[in-house]
Amino acid sequence: MALYMFQAAYTSEAWATQIRNPQNRAEQVRPIIEANGGKLLSFYFAFGEYDVVAIIEAPDNVSVSALAIAVAGGGGMKAQKTTILMSVEEGLEAMRRASRTGYRPPGG
Numbered sequence: 185m186a187l188y189m190f191q192a193a194y195t196s197e198a199w200a201t202q203i204r205n206p207q208n209r210a211e212q213v214r215p216i217i218e219a220n221g222g223k224l225l226s227f228y229f230a231f232g233e234y235d236v237v238a239i240i241e242a243p244d245n246v247s248v249s250a251l252a253i254a255v256a257g258g259g260g261m262k263a264q265k266t267t268i269l270m271s272v273e274e275g276l277e278a279m280r281r282a283s284r285t286g287y288r289p290p291g292g
């Protein structure tokens with residue numbers, strides 16, 4: 185299974201709701217992830233451009249897209265971003281494969 189980093193920024197209204205009634209959002213999203221064949225590996229609050237970060241293991245891009253669409257449809261997020269993660273070994277293999285492509289830039 186592949187790893188993904190999911191980042192999301194709450195709306196002002198979602199923050200107001202959390203302040204009035206704090207909730208463990210990891211426990212709220214875990215069933216959605218599991219319903220799509222995935223596993224929530226970790227969940228963090230992150231103060232900056234995005235408010236929460238989740239590391240998710242999932243079988244494929246479609247499963248993670250379904251999660252992202254479900255969260256976006258809920259209306260509590262003003263922005264979200266999903267990033268496919270690769271292990272160091274996968275990154276090194278990608279570089280090895282790239283070196284064998286023979287690609288030359290324009291004019292090169």
